Amino acid sequence: MTDDPNEQTLDSVSGPNAEALLAYLRYKESTGNANVDDFLQESPACAAYAEVLRSHAEAANQIGLNGEPSSNRAEDPSGNSANDINDQTVDFPANANVESYHDVPDDIAFETVVREIAFHAKGGLGVICSGEDSILNRRVAIKFIRPDRATETASDTFALEAEITGRLDHPGVTPVHGIGETQEGQRFYVMRFLPGESLRDQLSKYHKHVEQDESERAVDFRNMLACYVSVCKTIAYAHSCGILHRDIKPHNIMLGSYGETIVVDWGLSIPIEPSRDLRAEGDGTILPENGGSSEGHPVINGTLAYMAPEQAAGEQQLTPAADIYALGATLYQLLCGQAPLKGETFASAIQKIIRGDYPSPREVRHDVSPELEAICLRAMELKPQDRYTTALELAEDVERFLADEPVSVHPDNASQRIARWSRHHPVAVLTGGVSTILILLSVTAGLIVSSIFYSRAVELNKSLLLHLANTAALRWSSDLRGRWGKLEHWADDGELHQALRRVNEMNDLQIAEADEVQDWLTKRAVQGIGDLKVTSWYVNDSQGRIVALYDPNLPGKSEFHGVRFDYRTYFHGGKNDLPKKEPAEVAYPMLERPKLSAVYRSVGEKLAYRVALSVPIGPVEDRLGVLTMTIDLGFLEDADLIDMRENTFGGKESLRGIYLKYNVNDNPQSLKRVSTELLEKIDAQDFTNSDHFNAILVADYSGPVDPPGISSRQAAIAPVVVNGVWTGLVVVVEEGDVID
Incomplete structure (x- = not known):
């Protein structure tokens, strides 16, 4: 073998193509000559690889192995040649044209032809067929509007359904491929075909085959609950986009063969304006282009057996709570094998729905879990404000059950x-x-x-x-969420908005005579208190003036009607009360989000220490006032809740660690507070970004009313967190306590 690399024979090494190229490159580097024919004259052993060498030489020239730009090489937008081999992408073979794709058309059109169309199912408004997409060779579903239902209104509803279904971009909603009309003018839209069965079919088989092996039934049951969680999350997504389904039921939930869970039949859905707490960060609404609103639809639409009382009563301004009720009724059928109502006449069914007259799940089936029954009944509460605030909260409780963790609506004994x-x-x-x-x-x-x-x-x-x-802590988190949910539901009332717009234009003398907001609040409070422990309810207008106050122990119009309380923390949303302003001064700005006030001292004849929960009234761009519920210390006698926030009561000294359980006299120093040592231990924990299930142990805890001689004992302290944010409250459970 010679030392000259150009005289090596190709048989002496493996990979002849590669060796030939390496020999050529060494020749080019040593001579500066890139001509392949000149190289072959000096290395005839490589002649058999001439075409390969020419292809690679062309490619090498394109990607700049010479270090110089070739005539057909692209330049970057700055005008600099891209000489780096890592900056270029080359298509082989080397003689392929390398073209940039900067010219993108403004619009394109595409179409397909569906063949072998066959009937599949029929619904209230449409007929579902299956067919074969002849372009992509896939099976699709086609929904036609029924000829006997093809009125102008039905056609608009059909178009709205297609648009809403197409714009809901979620794994739990069927993708829509296109919309069109037949030559005869029959409207249709094409969507993904999902082989499988409905949840109704699966529930029917599950509850009929009771002789099935227990372990298999347990697996099937958990799988159906997991599918139910997916449905809740799909509906939560729709609500966040401003869409209300209005016809959730097992028949409208499709289960695929590979774990898919799809909510179908959005034909009765309507657009709504979602509140901010329904939207995840970055989410927006998808209010449809084809019109539609939550008003003006037929008063009763849906399936009676799963219909919320307000929907059955014909209310036109429905909220997500109506869908949450239907989710609860669907869970009812999952647990019991039957809908809450069955075999009823229309009139009797409406009456029973409005009264909430149906047997509890455990009355139908004694083996239903108490936790799942509690979840189901919370979702199906008679009053919308008493249900889960969002479908996600409902899903989370079912997930807790599946994970063998306590659920928010049924704490363990x-x-x-x-x-x-x-x-x-x-x-x-x-x-x-x-x-x-x-x-x-x-x-x-x-x-x-x-x-x-x-x-x-x-x-x-x-x-x-x-x-x-x-x-x-989880129980109190749920309690606070429920209170804020009730307040936000009331604060969205259009009647209240109209009344406050008028009141905000009144002077103080006119306010004193105005009763419109007071009448609204009294009616709401009397109907909506239920089992809530509440001292009073306020409505403040945009200047902080009390324009309505309801206290069940103080009949008649309050002495504070028209008095300005914009300095209160529940109005402006700050940490503590601010200095009072003169009547002519501009009021403090209103809070922007739900607020749990620090402990403050009331005024008037009935002096008390209390906390308040408040929410703004009206949209962000048009705040109208503040709605508040107050709770006196001592009202929560069954809770060892501690307020860890600063409470100054207008003075300089900050009082922290106040027990909300104990009522006291007018002297702030008589407030029951945790010891300095315990305060330091709690402060050592960073609860600011805390979550549930983050309790700490305290080995030497002493209660605020322990008599002398009582030794310290062990206790656990946990933060009360709402929607991922620490409220500033902690709950204490002492050794020997039982939480029922």
């Missing part, structure tokens, strides 16, 4: 907590059982094992305390 802890810690339980056996074997060994068992019992007690605190 002590025995359930122990049973749940045992399921979550089987090794510890097993160890305890083994320890018991060993005790019986030997007294000496038993003493040792009992010590171990005691140690484990101590750990169990700690875990139980932490779990109780987390559960209590």
